[in-house]
Amino acid sequence: MIRSQRINVLQHVPFLRGILKSRLFQPVLTISTLFFFTLAIVTGLFGTPVGNRNFGIVFVWIVWWGLLIILLVPFLGRLWCAACPIPVPGEWLQRRGIINRRKGRLSTLRWKFPKRLRNMWLQNFGFLGIAIFSAIILTRPEVSAWLLLGFSLIGIVLSILYENRVFCRYVCPVGGFIGLYSLMAPIEVRVQDPAVCATHTPKDCIIGNEYAYGCPWMVFPGTLERNTYCGMCMECIKACPKNNVVINLRPVGSDLMVAKERRLDEAYKAFIMLACALLYSVVLLGPWGWLKQWANMDTLPHWLAYAGVFLLANLLLLPGLFTLTTLLSRRLGGIQLPLRQLVTDYAYTLVPLGLTAWIAFSFSLVFTNGSYAVAVLSDPFGWGWNLFGTTESAWTPFGSSLMPFLQTGILTAGMLFAVNTAYKIAGQYTPDPRRALRGMLPIAGFITSITFVFLWLYLG
Amino acid sequence: MSRVQKSFAWMRQHWVILIGIILAIGVMTFPIPQITDPQTRTITLDARQFEFAPHRIHINKGDRVIIQFTASDVVHGFYLDGYGIQERVEPGITKQIEFVAEHTGKFRYRCSVSCGSLHPFMIGELVVGPNEPFWRAIAFVIVSVITLIAYQFFSKGTSYEHATLGTSPA
Numbered sequence A: 001m002i003r004s005q006r007i008n009v010l011q012h013v014p015f016l017r018g019i020l021k022s023r024l025f026q027p028v029l030t031i032s033t034l035f036f037f038t039l040a041i042v043t044g045l046f047g048t049p050v051g052n053r054n055f056g057i058v059f060v061w062i063v064w065w066g067l068l069i070i071l072l073v074p075f076l077g078r079l080w081c082a083a084c085p086i087p088v089p090g091e092w093l094q095r096r097g098i099i100n101r102r103k104g105r106l107s108t109l110r111w112k113f114p115k116r117l118r119n120m121w122l123q124n125f126g127f128l129g130i131a132i133f134s135a136i137i138l139t140r141p142e143v144s145a146w147l148l149l150g151f152s153l154i155g156i157v158l159s160i161l162y163e164n165r166v167f168c169r170y171v172c173p174v175g176g177f178i179g180l181y182s183l184m185a186p187i188e189v190r191v192q193d194p195a196v197c198a199t200h201t202p203k204d205c206i207i208g209n210e211y212a213y214g215c216p217w218m219v220f221p222g223t224l225e226r227n228t229y230c231g232m233c234m235e236c237i238k239a240c241p242k243n244n245v246v247i248n249l250r251p252v253g254s255d256l257m258v259a260k261e262r263r264l265d266e267a268y269k270a271f272i273m274l275a276c277a278l279l280y281s282v283v284l285l286g287p288w289g290w291l292k293q294w295a296n297m298d299t300l301p302h303w304l305a306y307a308g309v310f311l312l313a314n315l316l317l318l319p320g321l322f323t324l325t326t327l328l329s330r331r332l333g334g335i336q337l338p339l340r341q342l343v344t345d346y347a348y349t350l351v352p353l354g355l356t357a358w359i360a361f362s363f364s365l366v367f368t369n370g371s372y373a374v375a376v377l378s379d380p381f382g383w384g385w386n387l388f389g390t391t392e393s394a395w396t397p398f399g400s401s402l403m404p405f406l407q408t409g410i411l412t413a414g415m416l417f418a419v420n421t422a423y424k425i426a427g428q429y430t431p432d433p434r435r436a437l438r439g440m441l442p443i444a445g446f447i448t449s450i451t452f453v454f455l456w457l458y459l460g
Numbered sequence B: 001m002s003r004v005q006k007s008f009a010w011m012r013q014h015w016v017i018l019i020g021i022i023l024a025i026g027v028m029t030f031p032i033p034q035i036t037d038p039q040t041r042t043i044t045l046d047a048r049q050f051e052f053a054p055h056r057i058h059i060n061k062g063d064r065v066i067i068q069f070t071a072s073d074v075v076h077g078f079y080l081d082g083y084g085i086q087e088r089v090e091p092g093i094t095k096q097i098e099f100v101a102e103h104t105g106k107f108r109y110r111c112s113v114s115c116g117s118l119h120p121f122m123i124g125e126l127v128v129g130p131n132e133p134f135w136r137a138i139a140f141v142i143v144s145v146i147t148l149i150a151y152q153f154f155s156k157g158t159s160y161e162h163a164t165l166g167t168s169p170a
């Protein structure tokens, strides 16, 4: 495990440890977001059906989405999960408390979550299931509200059945991609010295103590090497009597190189996210009205055809093309590795590419539609209120002349990072840098071609 | 080592990147000549839920554009990115929009009057040729990726060694 190139933030900003050790840290975040979440559901259910006039649509799918994918995930990884309101009612029920650590175990039925589902597949299919309805969810306040409410209810049910955040870890469709893309973040929660953990048998961070709960994400910080499943809830910082858990700054994308934890379910998440960024750019940002109508379910056969192609592109077309590319890479580089494993490993090159593609997509979405938020703040239900005097503020897209530069810049950065990652991954399987380079070339070609497609969609 | 010597040592090591940066600046600033004479283009543009017909318009820089803007179902709007032109039209009425295409690139025209559920995604594309931003972006991407691969080639595995840090082999 790499321990160099890390800056321990808690050492440089000592008062931060005090804040993170406080039991108020997470409740302050979650209670604030829960307020907006509840407002989004209530406005969605009872407010105007006009999406761009409804708080539930504008604040969830433009403001929150923009913050999440442009700022939070790239810079702070999973920190959103520490603030997320969705699993909060369930967690409070389990804990029978909000702030203080109650004595005893969590109140649940203590069922065991099926082993076969302890991976990202549920999140993959959940995301796709939502994605095929996205044109409807993103524009109909009521549907969007039911979806959010549904998430929260599933969270509550799972919290009653199972201990800890089973919903976040294995079910939440948003959590899946946040986890994958948090591999890129320049920040991590890790132990400072794994040797201390190896000899510290009480393992307060797993079982909890009077100050904190055991890791709600079912992770052992002592061996944590990647961000994917750490919800940054900071319970282990509170729990660890040795003060061994810290927050590090680190080089961007460090986790991509942790070879032993690469898995096919995560690889598929990378395929799905990249394919969805492409398809959303075509359907939502493209000029093809008929396609939008099909996605919008103008007729059932149209929507079925759309959903079929959408799923095919996600589950077969993109992974299939990538597998062919990997086959070529294996031949050129002479890499002796089963194809499935090499595809899985190389799929992590699509993490930086996918993340920057989503950022490029979101620049367009957020910069164009962000101004709706100003009006909606004053009139969240669209009932004609004027709370802050901004209801009449006009829709004003901004940054459109900057957009080509922003999108080209971010896509190029993602592409270069992805190509470099491909070289490093190839290098993990061959001691000869020249062979690694040869092996990486087809993957570099794939990544560059995908970048061209995005550029064509946005600028061409 | 003096600062100058350090800079030279760095350049010797990273000359590929320097060439790449020079080429990238070159492709971003190289003047692209205008090959066509400006014309007057009259375009009939119809808006209906949730599309424009035509959904894509090609013109050239310097062209004078006259758009006859109509709506065939409900009230729609027209907002042209990059030009800031805005208009509103009701069914049965034709509005005329006139402008000179001064900037090259792809500019989206969008409905600017709330017209239904998919209103925020009602988009058309005006491409003002030669589409400099697009071709420069493509050239920039090609230069960048070739520079990176050349750097990896000439650095003979330094990136590879770096990669093995933090790696737990499968």
Ligand code: SF4
Pocket (backbone or CB within 6 Å): A191, A196, A197, A198, A200, A202, A203, A204, A205, A206, A221, A222, A236, A239, A240, A241, A242, A243, A244, A245
């Ligand atoms: S409580 Fe602290 S020292 Fe003990 S195992 Fe957990 S992180 Fe390591």
Ligand code: SF4
Pocket (backbone or CB within 6 Å): A189, A214, A215, A216, A217, A218, A219, A220, A221, A224, A229, A230, A231, A232, A233, A234, A235, A236, A237
């Ligand atoms: S490892 Fe620590 S910060 Fe991460 S989820 Fe577990 S308890 Fe929370």
